[in-house]
Amino acid sequence: MLSPDATRLAVWGDPIAHSRSPQLHAAAYAVLGADWTYERRQVxxxxxxxxxxxxxxxWRGLSCTMPLKAAAFAASVVRDRRAKLTGAVNTLLLDPSGPRGFNTDVGGIVRSLQDEGITAVDGARIVGAGATAASALVALTELGARxxxxxxxxxHAVAPLEAIGERLGVTVRPVPLDAPAHAPLPVTVATLPGDVRLAAPSAEALAVGGGLLVDVVYGQWPTPLAQAxxxxxxxAVSGLGMLLHQALLQVRVFAHGDVDAPLGGEDVILAAMRQALDAGVGD
Structure with missing residues (x-):
């Protein structure tokens, strides 16, 4: 059990100055009446x-952003199902028996897609093949994608995602970024870091066929892909929806250790977090 003195939280990453997690968590803990602090640290x-x-x-827990999700996975002594599937942990609950690892990115993507009216999908596209791509893959399968x-x-970097697909009974097909054309699909999740600049022909080829684009980037918006x-x-929508919902799931973890159990008054908490995000305070 966590000590009553465990009141410190932070988001770690590199870079980290752009993170809007502190304002989201501060809004949640104000509603909960929890006298906890939440800070940033470049690690x-x-x-x-x-x-x-x-x-x-x-210390109560950590939010871990890029490039720390694999390191956080390795540090965890217990991991939730989504973390085990993706090999990525973005949330550490610092239990005295050892860090407990969670992946709330998956749920954040699912919930952000649902906010945009995507409640079920058969086929979808992911752009990028890193840790967030693995979370996007699991999220899309939870919405029915096959x-x-x-x-x-x-x-060849898609091989780990193909392995996840095999475990989930999903067909994962690698496609080169410079392909001259892409088949229309209803949903695309772009997981490239914000500093990756897509060539205009690649962005334009991906945009053909439309559908919804969820680009996980929010600090450097709009991305070239979103512009195309x-x-x-x-x-096209930014990653702010994903950020909001994955943070709410982190609050569940930090509050009572169960990512699947809603908080009391969760609608009020989510509304406060959304308002804080819209206000843009602490960018």
Whole structure:
């Protein structure tokens, strides 16, 4: 059981200055009446294990963003199902028996797609093949997808996603990023980092056929892909919805250790978090 003195939380990553997690969590804990602090810390992957070992009993948990999700997975002594499937942990509950790892990105993507009216899908596309792509793959399968195209610069990098697909009974097909054309699909989830600049021909080819684009980037919006998307007749949204919902699931973990159990008054908490995000305070 966590100590009553375990009141400190933070988001770690590299870079981290753009993170809007502090404002989201502060809004949630104000509604909950929890006197907890939540801060940012720039932590390179090479220093993660050492910094984690230095935390004392006043620490309740961590949110881990890129490039720390694999390191957080390795540090976890217990992992939830989504973390096991993806090999990625973005939430650590610092239990005295050892860190408990969760992947709330999957639920964040599911809920953000549902907010956009996507409650079921058979086929979909993912752009990128990193840790967030694995979360997107699991999220799309939870919405019913059985055929998923993964567009990547290096098609061989899709192999880990193909392995996840095999475990879930889903067909994952790698497609080169510079392909001259792509089949229309109702949903595309782009998982490329914000500093990746897509060539205009690649962005335009992906946009053909429209559908909904959810680009997980929010700090460097609009991305080149999002700018190209309307020309194909589709609609593009940023990763703020994913950020909001994955943060709410993190609050569940930090509040009572169960990512699947709703909080009391969760609608009010979510509304406060959404308002804080819309206000843009603390960017």
């Amino acid at each position: 390179p992957e090479s220093l993660f294990a050492g910094f984690l070992a230095e935390l004392d009993s006043t 055929h998923i195209e993964v567009v990547a610069r290096r098609p 998307w309307p020309a194909g007749g589709g609609r």
